[in-house]
Amino acid sequence: MQEPTDAESKCLVHYIKPGDIEHGGSASAQIKAELSRLGVSAADARRAGIIAFEGEINLIVYSDGGGTITVCVSEACIEILFKDDGPGIEDIDLALTPGFSTAPLWATDLGFGAGMGLINMQMNADRFEIHSHLGEGTSIRCLLERREDDASGNC
Amino acid sequence: MKLKALTELIDGEILEGSQFEDLEIDRAYAADLLSDVLALTDERTTLVTGTISPQVIRVADILNVTSIIFVRGKCPPDALLRYAEKLGIPIVATKRTMFETCGLMYANGVRPCKSRPMPNRSA
Numbered sequence: 001m002q003e004p005t006d007a008e009s010k011c012l013v014h015y016i017k018p019g020d021i022e023h024g025g026s027a028s029a030q031i032k033a034e035l036s037r038l039g040v041s042a043a044d045a046r047r048a049g050i051i052a053f054e055g056e057i058n059l060i061v062y063s064d065g066g067g068t069i070t071v072c073v074s075e076a077c078i079e080i081l082f083k084d085d086g087p088g089i090e091d092i093d094l095a096l097t098p099g100f101s102t103a104p105l106w107a108t109d110l111g112f113g114a115g116m117g118l119i120n121m122q123m124n125a126d127r128f129e130i131h132s133h134l135g136e137g138t139s140i141r142c143l144l145e146r147r148e149d150d151a152s153g154n155c
Numbered sequence: 156m157k158l159k160a161l162t163e164l165i166d167g168e169i170l171e172g173s174q175f176e177d178l179e180i181d182r183a184y185a186a187d188l189l190s191d192v193l194a195l196t197d198e199r200t201t202l203v204t205g206t207i208s209p210q211v212i213r214v215a216d217i218l219n220v221t222s223i224i225f226v227r228g229k230c231p232p233d234a235l236l237r238y239a240e241k242l243g244i245p246i247v248a249t250k251r252t253m254f255e256t257c258g259l260m261y262a263n264g265v266r267p268c269k270s271r272p273m274p275n276r277s278a
Binding site for chain 2: 021022024025026028029032042046049050053054057108110111112113114115116117119120123
């Protein structure tokens with residue numbers, strides 16, 4: 001798959017504040033609506049919304065300084081990139097195990113911490129890449145091939 | 156079954172969206188943890204939950220959930236109801252437990268969402 005290039009894609013950037021659980025999910029709902037406005041199919045907007053929501057909540061709950069969600073849309077692809085300078089993930093394989101969670105109690109009380117967040121991102125993406133180093137932060141890149149009534153072809 | 160009949164069945168109350176009382180409820184998914192909700196696949200579903208955080212309605216928005224039933228006497232905040240009104244998602248509340256609510260729904264023909272396989276861990 002090729003990455004969308006700057007020349008052909010439209011990009012949207014959302015900054016997510018750390019600990020701002022009250023507004024958690026707002027950016028993702030907005031991203032889904034923005035993608036629909038850009039002509040992305042309902043099914044793809046839904047997949048992107050799920051990925052954005054999980055990443056947004058992770059930025060709120062786990063990052064010390066918040067982070068960014070960058071969504072780029074081209075005719076063939078949707079790319080969603082999450083970046084933070086937080087504590088990093090010690091064991092990525094363990095973090096990708098269904099049911100494993102390190103969510104604090106305050107987050108589980110609000111309905112978070114099912115241990116499905118990264119997995120939901122992976123399941124809804126056609127390509128999922130995660131890079132993390134302790135003390136340096138985490139970046140996650142999800143690439144979606146546009147489907148159904150959207151432009152066909154590989155990305 | 157229709158939303159109105161379902162609401163009566165579970166001794167519930169429509170808190171928002173009474174104009175949708177004829178909405179057909181044929182599939183449902185029950186969970187309190189939001190990532191479990193996000194793992195569901197069937198778009199045309201009713202969500203049964205005891206979680207009333209603001210994120211519930213945002214998740215419902217992203218998933219195109221058709222209605223929400225809050226169980227265990229949980230009363231969603233006004234902001235959630237206003238958001239639901241904007242989205243056109245009816246909200247029902249019942250004092251029954253999730254187990255009782257799901258049991259009554261299943262016994263009256265409501266069926267579960269399709270499950271989806273876990274991803275390939277080596278992907």
